[in-house]
Amino acid sequence: MKLTRLDKLRLRLVAQDACLGWAFNDIAGKPGIVFELGLGHGRTYDHIRTHLPDREIYVFDREVDCYEDCIPPSDKMILGDMRETVPEAVQRFSGQVVLLHADTGSYGDKHNSAMQQLLNATLAPALAPGGLLVSDLKLDVQGTEPLPLPPGATESRYFIYRRT
Amino acid sequence: MKLTRLDKLRLRLVAQDACLGWAFNDIAGKPGIVFELGLGHGRTYDHIRTHLPDREIYVFDREVDCYEDCIPPSDKMILGDMRETVPEAVQRFSGQVVLLHADTGSYGDKHNSAMQQLLNATLAPALAPGGLLVSDLKLDVQGTEPLPLPPGATESRYFIYRRT
Numbered sequence A, B: 001m002k003l004t005r006l007d008k009l010r011l012r013l014v015a016q017d018a019c020l021g022w023a024f025n026d027i028a029g030k031p032g033i034v035f036e037l038g039l040g041h042g043r044t045y046d047h048i049r050t051h052l053p054d055r056e057i058y059v060f061d062r063e064v065d066c067y068e069d070c071i072p073p074s075d076k077m078i079l080g081d082m083r084e085t086v087p088e089a090v091q092r093f094s095g096q097v098v099l100l101h102a103d104t105g106s107y108g109d110k111h112n113s114a115m116q117q118l119l120n121a122t123l124a125p126a127l128a129p130g131g132l133l134v135s136d137l138k139l140d141v142q143g144t145e146p147l148p149l150p151p152g153a154t155e156s157r158y159f160i161y162r163r164t
Ligand SMILES: C[S@@+](CC[C@H](N)C(=O)[O-])C[C@H]1O[C@@H](n2cnc3c(N)ncnc32)[C@H](O)[C@@H]1O
Pocket: B037, B038, B039, B040, B041, B042, B043, B044, B045, B060, B061, B062, B063, B080, B081, B082, B083, B103, B104, B105, B106
């Protein structure tokens, strides 16, 4: 039977949760900051800040349109078009990002391939050695290698890469 | 650790999927139509029509604001305020509904308790004998009894009732 819209969202959320949970554990004890690309309604931001209360978390979006209790502090919210804000932030925080969560996909193929191109071309210098890139889109960032997904995550619903 | 916004959505979708899957199986071979209360983005409508291709499915919402590939046929879409459309449809299809999925909640307590009151007060005559009411809100509809949730569904994230 075909996967329904409900199946796709559910599999995505289950995979996202498994991948982030695995990443929280993996980075424990390693120094570094966190990038959250895509605030959206603030759900994954809420998840990340709850599990990583001591990390600096920089959040990127073109707008703040999230639940009121999920609004990032203004000095951590990087507002604007990611085509501009991401390259700038990668320079500013070069080598400091221990976890980069990129949740920038949508249901539009065109948007998704533009995002993949942007992220593939710009993210490499941001990651700390051993740092993780967790993404809803399949990426190919120089100097990173794909990792197997943790239990519970369905293949190709989410992606994890480590800076080698 | 507190449940995050992401945890709540994930648990809700996993429970919803488990309850609907159980219900599809339970009603197999029993005659009757389906009510879907709350089109939203059309995800559960897509799920229900995919699993129940031979059922008449009536969908209720104040608007059609869903994925383009999830728009119900116009003669099955009951547009308007459910405070008016639901009581009317309950009269029209009295005793014919073998599965009634009510996904009408939001994050607002006031909206939710208004919805609970409406559904509690109006749904009873709709259900066929043995018919199921699957709901995101806890309900108390005369002549129905709560059923235990199927495996995978977390208690109180979704609800199943059967007309006795
Ligand atoms: C939780 S959403 C439904 C989500 C949908 N089942 C899905 O899976 O995508 C609830 C829906 O109920 C509708 N709704 C809430 N109160 C309503 C009312 N009084 N009359 C008509 N529609 C209402 C909203 O417009 C919204 O689309």
